[in-house]
Amino acid sequence: MHDKTNIKEITMFEYAITRKPSKSMIDGISEAALGLPDYENALRQHADYIAALKECGLEVTELEAVEEFPDSCFVEDVALMTPKCAILTNPGAESRRGEVAHIEDAVRSHYGVVEQIVSPGYVEAGDIMMVGDHYYIGLSERTNHDGADQMIAILEKHGMTGSVVEMSEMLHLKTGLGYLEDNNLVACGEFLSKPEFQKYNLIEIDQADSYSANSVWINGTVLVPKGFDSTTSAIEKLGYNVREVDVSEYQKLDGGLSCLSLRF
Secondary structure: OOOOOOOOOOOOOOEEEEEOOOHHHHHOOOOOOOOOOOHHHHHHHHHHHHHHHHHOOOEEEEEOOOOOOOOOOOHHHHEEEOOOOEEEOEOOOHHHOOHHHHHHHHHHOOOOOEEEOOOOOOEOHHHEEEEOOEEEEEEOOOOOHHHHHHHHHHHHHOOOEEEEEEOOOOOOHHHOEEEOOOOEEEEOHHHHHOHHHOOOEEEEOOHHHHHHHOOEEEOOEEEEEOOOHHHHHHHHOOOOEEEEEOOHHHHOOOOOOHHHOEEO
């Protein structure tokens, strides 16, 4: 079972859970206006994403597609995996709430302690960013105050902390933020001026490249969406190894690199 009693400043990851995209993904929620995803290309990109996770040293569980839920490949939103417990969420998008039941068995196979957010609280874990043993929780159209309060209470119960971040521009908190450990925070848009993030070394991402703010640190390597050279360069200058991953088909569904896996 995954139960690390000592939370270190930098949390190394051992496992990832992913889900194969469904053919129904063309019906997924999207405001991107980038056209419909190409399923065959999405499969190729997903395979490369899994390869990248394995290159970072993760043991990857690959779950089968669930055609009933077009957005179900974005597994990050339906559970928060912490070093002390797992927390099943309650997505703010009504069409995604049934996804939680489909991830539960995989989560319980790794965790002895599993908590859950319940209505009227709503949380999607794309709104949650971990920094050490503290969790920033964005208040968005998908995560409400009740859900954030429940999440913070659970975190505190297990010796961790949480705080809310007011937001108005982004779909999810991690749409515009990526914590790279070592006090480095990739950020764009509204998050650049947030008081709670001024203590970090902010790596500003131009608004035109905002999609690449959702870059993911895994065991010393940073996964960056392919095609954003300025972001890749800025992260490499900090001394990180960078692995580019093409996720253009998922961008069409408002999904990013972090959305496609649970890492713990």
